[in-house]
Amino acid sequence: MAADPFVVLQPGLGPIRATTYLPATPETVRWGRLPCGSDEAVLEVAPGTEVTIDTVSHEGLLPDQGDPVAFFGSHGVPPEAVLRDAVEIAARVSRGPSDGPHVVTGPVRVTGAQPGDLLAVTVVEALPRVPYGVVSNRHGRGALPGELPRTPGTVSVFTPVRSRPDGAVGCLPLVDGGPRVVEFPLAPFPGIVGVATDGDRRVHSVPPGAHGGNIDVNLLTAGSTVLLPVQVAGALAYVGDPHFAQGNGEVALTALEASLRLTLRFDVVPADVARSRFGDLTGPVVQTPELLVPMGLDPDLGEAMRACVRQSLGLLVARYGMAEHLAYAYLSAATDFEVSQVVDQVVGVHARIRLADFERVPS
Template identity: 35%
Template structure:
């Protein structure tokens, strides 16, 4: 696999506006909002669709304009706000687009964790949805809950629904608890191969709502390209998340991310692969978690055969004796799993 050589990299500033975001869909028919070359840097404003959980804390004027500009019936077929698409010069189907995450910074200090009806244990809690609002302290690297309230809308809920501020309903939450910050992309990826509007909810080979909490600054996600120009979107950013994302959400928050895109000619894996300073991580996706686990393991086996020149049987052995198999998320319809292998196992 070859890296495409280009001229000196440029820096692009991609703001989130009604003209540069999509709400709920990846769609190849969308006109690119930014055109770049391999090696270029892009600062992307990424928004959460949970700003309505505490509009007094999670909205500024620009965010309100976006919420006002997109009617609820046009927030479909998924739920996430994604910024893009970004067209990468020279990208063609069969290539690999590397997205290097360089930095993440909160746009606003607050984020929302929603105990949702699609969460793993919704029935165990009387089918009562609940909101926890957290405040990020970047200096100390933690987030703390500032209040919670029961979510009881007077009308059927919809993506981005704004809940009126009721100070009396806001109760204290999680006293003496500090959650380490891990700012990352929840949803990011290239345009899927399918035509039309593709939901942002399920992850897939294109990436999308992968929800890997390890996709932090200093790591790279490698995406298989399906469309000319790749067409990259990002959004659904988080302050922190646990593997599994069992309540249905992470700490959903607005984050400004700076990334670098590197185009590689040829493919790495069939699914997105995360490259950290110490690990390779391959992903699997399926409605059945067992099948997602199986797919992730097969992806890693295939990758190690090419990367380290070992046999499939040898790679299978390594996955069993040195691979860390994890649940990425279990709440997006299509479940996710990933397996991690330490890079330092290879010592030529």
């Protein structure tokens, strides 16, 4: 199902793929913190269920941007093209000064999921809800804190979306207010997909971890799956931080942030099957139609890289019965390791292991 990128998908309106629909309301979202094991689910589904979920971008809602109608209006967006749920969340949902920026929808309880299992969350569809987004750089954050931005205050770059015959593109001017723009393709995906942490403390929305959360891996587009080690009964899954596009690194602090209507399928991989397919995972793994994508997460980029190599080795040994020293050689000769992001306190590295390389191995 395709949506015209210039159609505004207000709550409950427009294409809703799944029979089960979860809107973003003050009762179904959290702002700046992630669900924990003591939280009540806003929805319960059986494994294999598809759910259409509205997500709301934090850009245009944060205190340094002000009221969303006024903020987007200053960039020529009429009030009727500002999402009503974004306006309501900004007005009614509390966010502490030490909380993260992200609006997170959920949690969703998946019947039967238990610690030791993996929760497989597949992005079935990702529809832009608005024809615009924002890329922001804030002082003290991004890859070059203290250097950029050059001026006081936040730099929030409003980025309209255009429809082209080969797909929608984002448009950035070469200079402020200038007529010339650079266009780049959209590849919508959720930056945050996770499961609840054990206990009664809601963790900050920014740093990713074993729970998933703010992993910001741009390969998680429609058709791809993220596998997450379940930490509490029912998993208590959530989604947020919607992106229209992101380059690896996400160096300015945010990428092209904008609200999405996501259809996700929730499946449970039992613990014994999970170990045989993926080894003993200590964090998320993404699977695309072409790739296995294990991750390494650590505040230090070098440690994140080493963690990613270890995860990759464990996956190849468990999944294919490959000798460890030969798996190490394969990773060195044939696998790209990429920086997912360097701006989320805990940085990420992910590997791109080609499935086709192993499908050609004689049985």
